[in-house]
Amino acid sequence: MSDVLQTMLKIGGLWKSFAGFVATRDVSFELKAGEIHAVIGPNGAGKTTFFNLITGHLRPDKGSVAFEGRDLVGLPPQRIVRLGIARSFQRINIYPRLSVFENVQVALIAHEGQQWNLFRPGRSLHREGTRELLELVGLAAEATETAGELSYGKQKQLELAIALASQPRLLLLDEPTAGMSPQETSETIASVRDIVKARGLTLLFTEHDMSVVFGIAERISVLHHGEMIASGAPDAVRNDPEVKRVYLGNNAHG
Amino acid sequence: MTLTMFTLNAFYGLALAMNMFIIASGLNLIFGVLRVINFAHGMFYMFGAYIIFTVTKTWGAPFLVGVLASAAGLAVIALAIERLLLKNLYDKEHLMQLLFTFAIVLLMSDAAKMIWGTDQYSVGYPPGLGGAINLGFVLLPQYQLFLCVVGPLIAIAMWLLVDRTRWGRIVRAATQDREMLSALGVNVPMVYAAVFTMGSALAGIGGALAAPRVALVPGMDATIINECFIIVIIGGLGNLWGSFLGALAFGFVVQFGTVLAPNWQDVLPYLLMLAVLIVRPWGLLGRPEAGR
Amino acid sequence: MPQRNQLIASAALVVLLALLPLAGSRYAVDLTTEVLIYALFALSLNVLIGFTGNVSFGHAAYFAIGGYTCAILLTTYRWPLAISLPAAVVLAGLVAAVVGYFCVRLTQIYFAMLTLAFAMLVWGVAFKWKEVTGGDDGFTGINLPAMLTNHVSYFYFTLAVVTVAIAALWVICHSAFGLTLVAVRENNVRTGFIGVDTRRMRWAAFTVAGSFGGLAGALFGMYHRGMYIENAFWTESAQVLIMVLLGGMYSFVGPILGAATLHLLQVFTNQYTTYWPTVLGLILLVIVMVLPDGLIGLVSRVKARWGKT
Numbered sequence: 001m002s003d004v005l006q007t008m009l010k011i012g013g014l015w016k017s018f019a020g021f022v023a024t025r026d027v028s029f030e031l032k033a034g035e036i037h038a039v040i041g042p043n044g045a046g047k048t049t050f051f052n053l054i055t056g057h058l059r060p061d062k063g064s065v066a067f068e069g070r071d072l073v074g075l076p077p078q079r080i081v082r083l084g085i086a087r088s089f090q091r092i093n094i095y096p097r098l099s100v101f102e103n104v105q106v107a108l109i110a111h112e113g114q115q116w117n118l119f120r121p122g123r124s125l126h127r128e129g130t131r132e133l134l135e136l137v138g139l140a141a142e143a144t145e146t147a148g149e150l151s152y153g154k155q156k157q158l159e160l161a162i163a164l165a166s167q168p169r170l171l172l173l174d175e176p177t178a179g180m181s182p183q184e185t186s187e188t189i190a191s192v193r194d195i196v197k198a199r200g201l202t203l204l205f206t207e208h209d210m211s212v213v214f215g216i217a218e219r220i221s222v223l224h225h226g227e228m229i230a231s232g233a234p235d236a237v238r239n240d241p242e243v244k245r246v247y248l249g250n251n252a253h254g
Numbered sequence: 255m256t257l258t259m260f261t262l263n264a265f266y267g268l269a270l271a272m273n274m275f276i277i278a279s280g281l282n283l284i285f286g287v288l289r290v291i292n293f294a295h296g297m298f299y300m301f302g303a304y305i306i307f308t309v310t311k312t313w314g315a316p317f318l319v320g321v322l323a324s325a326a327g328l329a330v331i332a333l334a335i336e337r338l339l340l341k342n343l344y345d346k347e348h349l350m351q352l353l354f355t356f357a358i359v360l361l362m363s364d365a366a367k368m369i370w371g372t373d374q375y376s377v378g379y380p381p382g383l384g385g386a387i388n389l390g391f392v393l394l395p396q397y398q399l400f401l402c403v404v405g406p407l408i409a410i411a412m413w414l415l416v417d418r419t420r421w422g423r424i425v426r427a428a429t430q431d432r433e434m435l436s437a438l439g440v441n442v443p444m445v446y447a448a449v450f451t452m453g454s455a456l457a458g459i460g461g462a463l464a465a466p467r468v469a470l471v472p473g474m475d476a477t478i479i480n481e482c483f484i485i486v487i488i489g490g491l492g493n494l495w496g497s498f499l500g501a502l503a504f505g506f507v508v509q510f511g512t513v514l515a516p517n518w519q520d521v522l523p524y525l526l527m528l529a530v531l532i533v534r535p536w537g538l539l540g541r542p543e544a545g546r
Numbered sequence: 547m548p549q550r551n552q553l554i555a556s557a558a559l560v561v562l563l564a565l566l567p568l569a570g571s572r573y574a575v576d577l578t579t580e581v582l583i584y585a586l587f588a589l590s591l592n593v594l595i596g597f598t599g600n601v602s603f604g605h606a607a608y609f610a611i612g613g614y615t616c617a618i619l620l621t622t623y624r625w626p627l628a629i630s631l632p633a634a635v636v637l638a639g640l641v642a643a644v645v646g647y648f649c650v651r652l653t654q655i656y657f658a659m660l661t662l663a664f665a666m667l668v669w670g671v672a673f674k675w676k677e678v679t680g681g682d683d684g685f686t687g688i689n690l691p692a693m694l695t696n697h698v699s700y701f702y703f704t705l706a707v708v709t710v711a712i713a714a715l716w717v718i719c720h721s722a723f724g725l726t727l728v729a730v731r732e733n734n735v736r737t738g739f740i741g742v743d744t745r746r747m748r749w750a751a752f753t754v755a756g757s758f759g760g761l762a763g764a765l766f767g768m769y770h771r772g773m774y775i776e777n778a779f780w781t782e783s784a785q786v787l788i789m790v791l792l793g794g795m796y797s798f799v800g801p802i803l804g805a806a807t808l809h810l811l812q813v814f815t816n817q818y819t820t821y822w823p824t825v826l827g828l829i830l831l832v833i834v835m836v837l838p839d840g841l842i843g844l845v846s847r848v849k850a851r852w853g854k855t
Binding site: 285289291339342343346347348349350352353354356357358359360361363364476480483484487491517518520521524525527528531532535536 | 595601603648651652654655656658659660662663664666667670671673674779780781784787788791821823824826827828830831833834835838
């Protein structure tokens with residue numbers, strides 16, 4: 001099946017530096033439609049910057065980002081979301097003072113382009129869709145709670161629901177299990193995989209927990225000091241000498 | 255415009271610019287470190303002018319003593335305001351700090367009315383600075399010349415203090431990262447109190463030095479605070495040399511505007527500011543705000 | 547639904563206000579007219595502050611543009627009210643759209659300062675364009691339609707216009723648009739990532755606020771039969787901001803409560819002392835130090851206390 005997959009995201013020669021510090025160095029990368037792809041790398045390898053470059057949060061210094069053949073460089077985040085790429089954030093990024101329900105509801109309103117509707121009462125819109133999404137991520141019982149008062153793991157789930165509300169074809173999750181217990185981690189990962197497969201999404205995620213990565217990723221790319229040092233099937237990456245060197249700590253010259 | 259007229263106007267513009275810089279640099283310093291827009295800064299300026307009036311006219315002290323009294327008076331007032339009230343507001347929203355300083359404006363304006371009434375006062379030129387220097391083609395008044403010397407001196411002193419001393423390094427670091435500083439053992443509240451006091455004292459000095467040039471009336475604070483905002487915004491909020499540049503632009507535009515377009519002189523500074531901001535939204539030397 | 551109760555309560559309030567002239571006190575009628583106008587002014591500003599999270603320090607500009615435009619069209623050009631009033635609102639909205647375009651490029655303090663700068667420019671124009679605005683003598687002798695020259699009929703006119711305007715603002719603030727504005731206020735970055743152009747949302751809010759501010763200004767000018775440059779000065783902007791905060795910016799009705807409280811306090815204070823600034827300064831200190839969520843916040847806290855004991 002994987003032979004017929006088409007390229008969904010194609011990145012070529014991407015560079016980004018901050019005041020002389022190169023965070024992304026000549027990264028090229030391909031993502032096939034329908035795959036579950038992990039980006040791994042030690043802390044500070046540039047994973048979050050990589051995500052920020054794809055989603056328009058940052059603008060690359062050089063290079064191209066093409067989503068389904070369309071150039072994304074220079075587009076603001078809201079345009080990129082509308083093209084079908086939604087993301088979550090490593091540091092929780094929700095509406096902490098709104099209710100859990102409203103968090104998702106407003107994302108659905110935005111997805112439907114109803115933010116310019118000055119007449120329809122906002123709170124009456126997409127009640128069904130909101131409930132379904134909350135159900136999907138297991139937050140139905142917390143709908144009326146204030147989002148900022150949820151537990152950390154549940155806020156992460158809410159992030160996922162907000163991202164899904166944009167009906168993306170490509171979902172980018174930045175450390176979806178960061179700060180979770182092993183128990184929460186495996187539950188979350190299982191539910192993410194089910195959702196992605198059930199909805200036919202493509203998933204690109206960063207993760208520090210290797211058991212999670214090798215448990216669900218179909219392909220893995222490795223970032224190290226801003227460079228993409230390997231990309232391929234899990235077994236190939238596991239046995240890559242460069243990757244071994246980085247992860248086995250023999251990186252005195254890195 | 256003849257050469258004489260041009261020179262004279264450029265000179266008056268420069269003197270105005272330097273006087274304004276002294277005031278605006280205090281506002282700018284406070285904003286740069288505390289991130290507080292101090293609406294009361296104009297009121298501090300007015301108090302500076304009134305204090306030198308009382309000290310020199312009523313008590314008969316020399317001009318220099320009056321200037322020092324204005325600086326000291328405002329330092330005391332500012333320190334009291336900071337320690338008693340403002341220090342509790344740093345972690346609240348900007349809006350609350352802004353409103354707080356506006357409350358100070360209201361309270362102090364009534365206080366000024368109680369102390370000095372609503373009469374108009376004037377302060378004479380200090381002895382030795384009331385005359386003019388003859389350059390042959392033009393007569394330059396000495397007091398304005400004095401301002402043209404004092405302004406750059408204060409600018410350089412502030413630059414040395416902020417850029418070249420340990421205290422200045424702490425102050426600059428405080429603008430970047432408050433938590434980090436207190437983690438390093440720096441007494442951040444003291445830094446804030448010192449900066450607020452110093453910035454306010456500059457308003458006092460600016461008011462004292464302006465007193466011989468202007469009429470002392472209630473309401474003089476409202477004009478000056480707007481002009482200071484214009485200068486600081488044109489230059490870039492929080493940037494010392496930006497304020498200097500902003501003051502120069504302001505001084506020349508106002509002075510030449512008065513001569514060339516007397517009907518529109520009050521509007522010209524705002525037009526100047528708009529022109530700058532449309533091209534450079536963060537001011538001439540300002541940098542885009544972080545965290546957007 | 548609490549919404550239905552709100553509707554009934556609002557209708558009852560309007561009816562009650564409509565009965566006010568029967569009491570026969572000209573003083574009460576005039577005072578209420580003023581409060582209605584300020585309530586609309588404060589509500590219009592709150593679209594920007596409370597709902598979108600952008601503090602404007604120059605809202606008086608739109609109040610003044612609305613007021614001057616309506617006054618000048620009625621008087622200098624002898625246009626009928628039915629055209630002058632809408633034209634004033636449209637012009638205030640247009641100017642707000644132009645100014646807003648530049649202001650929404652900035653945020654927080656920078657945004658506030660730029661709104662102030664533009665407002666002072668408006669003030670400067672009102673001050674210096676003497677032939678049209680009357681300069682610092684003010685624009686006086688507004689030519690009102692005969693049927694509005696009586697204070698009671700003007701009260702009814704104001705009540706009707708303000709009621710409709712507040713209803714419109716209520717609908718806007720509670721619409722999908724309004725909810726998205728709240729999202730922008732709560733988390734600008736996240737709102738971009740759900741597919742919203744947050745800058746355009748803020749721009750729209752700015753324009754809406756300016757338009758309704760202009761309407762309040764037009765009503766104000768006609769009520770006083772004159773517009774003065776003080777109405778465009780930054781202290782006026784500060785005053786309406788204080789009304790919003792005193793009432794409570796995170797609630798729809800807060801600004802109405804704030805406008806009524808502040809205006810009545812001012813009128814009563816001025817009967818006894820000339821030290822209104824001191825009183826206002828003390829009120830501000832109380833807001834800043836202990837009442838950051840305004841009177842509405844106080845009410846709900848008291849309610850919560852009562853509910854518990």
